[in-house]
Amino acid sequence: MTNFQRLINNSIKQLRINSGLTQEKFCEKCELNVTNYRNLEYNRQMPKSQTIDKICSAFNITIVELLQLTNTESGLKDRIKIALNGLSDTQLCMVEDFIKTIRSHKI
Numbered sequence: 001m002t003n004f005q006r007l008i009n010n011s012i013k014q015l016r017i018n019s020g021l022t023q024e025k026f027c028e029k030c031e032l033n034v035t036n037y038r039n040l041e042y043n044r045q046m047p048k049s050q051t052i053d054k055i056c057s058a059f060n061i062t063i064v065e066l067l068q069l070t071n072t073e074s075g076l077k078d079r080i081k082i083a084l085n086g087l088s089d090t091q092l093c094m095v096e097d098f099i100k101t102i103r104s105h106k107i
């Protein structure tokens with residue numbers, strides 16, 4: 001197994017964990033086969049480019065953002081970013097208002 005394979009597989013696994021999804025739910029969201037996905041998580045095979053595209057598309061992230069998941073010190077920011085995906089504009093405005101409220105209070 002190459003270092004790149006380990007990096008991409010670990011990044012995909014980290015995305016799933018950050019999203020709070022089981023392997024089954026992750027595969028459902030990304031339209032992947034569960035058995036093939038497990039082989040990725042256990043570093044038994046390298047994902048095909050189509051698989052990476054499906055994952056990035058499902059989470060509205062780029063391949064660069066995916067690869068950065070295992071190289072960031074702040075997993076919390078990554079989890080928040082992923083949690084924001086799929087929210088409606090109204091929900092995003094609510095999150096923005098909440099952040100403004102938090103920033104206005106000294107904690």
